[in-house]
Amino acid sequence: MLFQVEMTVKLPPSMPAEQAAEIKATEKAYAQDLQRQGKWRHLWRVAGSYSNVSIFDVEDNAELQELVSNLPLFPYMEISVKPLCRHPSSIREDDS
Ligand SMILES: O=C(O)C[C@H]1C=CC(=O)O1
Numbered sequence: 133m134l135f136q137v138e139m140t141v142k143l144p145p146s147m148p149a150e151q152a153a154e155i156k157a158t159e160k161a162y163a164q165d166l167q168r169q170g171k172w173r174h175l176w177r178v179a180g181s182y183s184n185v186s187i188f189d190v191e192d193n194a195e196l197q198e199l200v201s202n203l204p205l206f207p208y209m210e211i212s213v214k215p216l217c218r219h220p221s222s223i224r225e226d227d228s
Contacts, residue, residue, distance in 0.1 A: 134216040134227060135196055139209045140183040158204040166199060
């Protein structure tokens with residue numbers, strides 16, 4: 133199942149820079165591992181913001197919930213999820 137996930141990061145201004153850097157580094161490693169597994173298909177920065185638009189390819193809602201809620205930045209993000217399905221006018225032969 134494909135989902136569009138939009139994440140907006142809102143770190144508290146009071147968070148020490150070292151702690152923020154550590155969380156971001158852990159987040160990066162986690163995100164890159166999921167991309168290598170093919171579960172995090174696309175990761176795009178929304179220009180001019182600290183937000184991303186991502187496409188996840190997961191088994192079901194429960195797997196999406198598990199992956200997203202384990203993001204190290206999860207406590208500091210606003211997240212919106214939209215389920216996707218094929219568009220009848222799409223010329224792609226698969227859902228890539
Ligand atoms: O930077 C972000 O958009 C938040 C998050 C998503 C992937 C990652 O490495 O950090």
